[in-house]
Amino acid sequence: MAGLAQRLAGWSVSRPLRPVSFLKQLLRPAQEVAPVTLTQRRIYILPTRHGLVFALLLLAMLLGAINYANSMGFVLTFLLGSLAVVSILHTWRNLAQLTVSVGKRTPVFVGQEARFEICLGNTNNIPRYAIGLSVEKGSGEFTDVAPHQSACLVFSLPARQRGLLQAPSFTLFSTFPLGLFRAWSHLNLEMNCLVYPRPAPESLPLPVSEAQAGQGLRTGVGHEDFSGLRTYHSGDSLRHVAWKAVAREQGMLTKQFSGEARQEVWLDWGALPGMTAEARLSRLTRWVLDADAANQHYGLRLPGRVLAPETGTEHRRQCLEALALYGR
Numbered sequence: 097m098a099g100l101a102q103r104l105a106g107w108s109v110s111r112p113l114r115p116v117s118f119l120k121q122l123l124r125p126a127q128e129v130a131p132v133t134l135t136q137r138r139i140y141i142l143p144t145r146h147g148l149v150f151a152l153l154l155l156a157m158l159l160g161a162i163n164y165a166n167s168m169g170f171v172l173t174f175l176l177g178s179l180a181v182v183s184i185l186h187t188w189r190n191l192a193q194l195t196v197s198v199g200k201r202t203p204v205f206v207g208q209e210a211r212f213e214i215c216l217g218n219t220n221n222i223p224r225y226a227i228g229l230s231v232e233k234g235s236g237e238f239t240d241v242a243p244h245q246s247a248c249l250v251f252s253l254p255a256r257q258r259g260l261l262q263a264p265s266f267t268l269f270s271t272f273p274l275g276l277f278r279a280w281s282h283l284n285l286e287m288n289c290l291v292y293p294r295p296a297p298e299s300l301p302l303p304v305s306e307a308q309a310g311q312g313l314r315t316g317v318g319h320e321d322f323s324g325l326r327t328y329h330s331g332d333s334l335r336h337v338a339w340k341a342v343a344r345e346q347g348m349l350t351k352q353f354s355g356e357a358r359q360e361v362w363l364d365w366g367a368l369p370g371m372t373a374e375a376r377l378s379r380l381t382r383w384v385l386d387a388d389a390a391n392q393h394y395g396l397r398l399p400g401r402v403l404a405p406e407t408g409t410e411h412r413r414q415c416l417e418a419l420a421l422y423g424r
Contacts, residue, residue: 125282126284127286128284134191134194141280142277142278143278144275154173157176180276186272187273187276187278190270191280193219194217195217195219198213199214201213201289203420205292205293206256206257206258210254210261214249216246218242220244223242227240228270229249229268230267231264231266237251255289255291258419260424266282267281268280268281268283296375325350326349328347328348328349328350337349338350360393360395363394365380365399373422377419380419384412384415385412388412401418
């Protein structure tokens with residue numbers, strides 16, 4: 097008996113009960129890489145409150161029909177019961193074989209709402225109706241998905257700190273067509289949103305450029321006379337692209353102009369002594385936005401990383417991304 101007890105104890109430790117692991121997987125699913133297809137093993141279904149009330153009503157009707165030997169009562173009871181049973185298949189099929197993928201995510205600043213987009217693809221000939229999405233017991237959004245089409249659902253989360261904001265797990269569900277049963281699938285996809293530092297509220301003047309401080313020349317690249325062509329760089333204005341050279345299959349080239357040099361402004365981490373790291377990042381974020389709005393030729397210096405002076409939307413994105421991920 098002692099040996100048998102030891103074997104049972106060892107078995108219980110090395111082989112955990114399947115219901116426990118099932119509930120753990122259901123409540124906290126492992127993170128997955130999109131796209132994910134909702135197969136029959138991923139969809140669960142249970143009666144709703146309306147379904148339970150409907151079942152009690154059918155039971156009362158059946159007892160009444162038996163008590164009074166009413167044939168029409170039997171017919172109505174079994175007809176309604178058959179409709180409820182058939183609705184189980186339709187509710188489950190409304191989610192089955194949907195492809196779940198991640199949509200676009202736009203970077204935001206701290207204090208704003210990060211929006212996550214979930215796209216549902218329907219590869220079958222059956223339309224899907226009233227597909228809902230809920231996050232952390234919140235109110236759900238609903239959408240219909242036409243045959244061989246896709247539709248997207250969006251949920252938002254507050255961005256409280258900079259860096260990569262990981263989206264929580266969410267639930268796709270449906271009570272179509274009668275609302276008697278609820279089919280759902282719990283998902284945890286790898287998706288995040290980039291959160292930039294909160295810009296400093298006060299608009300302090302930008303640092304003095306090297307040309308203004310007497311450390312550089314004021315002649316060189318300008319905007320007055322055409323001086324030649326150079327290789328196109330990401331962020332260059334499309335108005336300065338040599339489209340005739342592109343038409344001659346010479347590649348993307350940018351026109352250069354001579355005249356008064358464009359002043360370069362350096363946004364330097366070391367120029368903000370006595371401030372905490374987050375306060376410096378907030379001030380640098382404000383300077384990046386102000387320099388971009390003023391169309392300044394600006395660069396960014398951070399400990400361990402330097403971004404050369406440039407202009408344009410792509411340069412602004414790179415600077416804000418470097419500030420958001422600093423130290424992460």
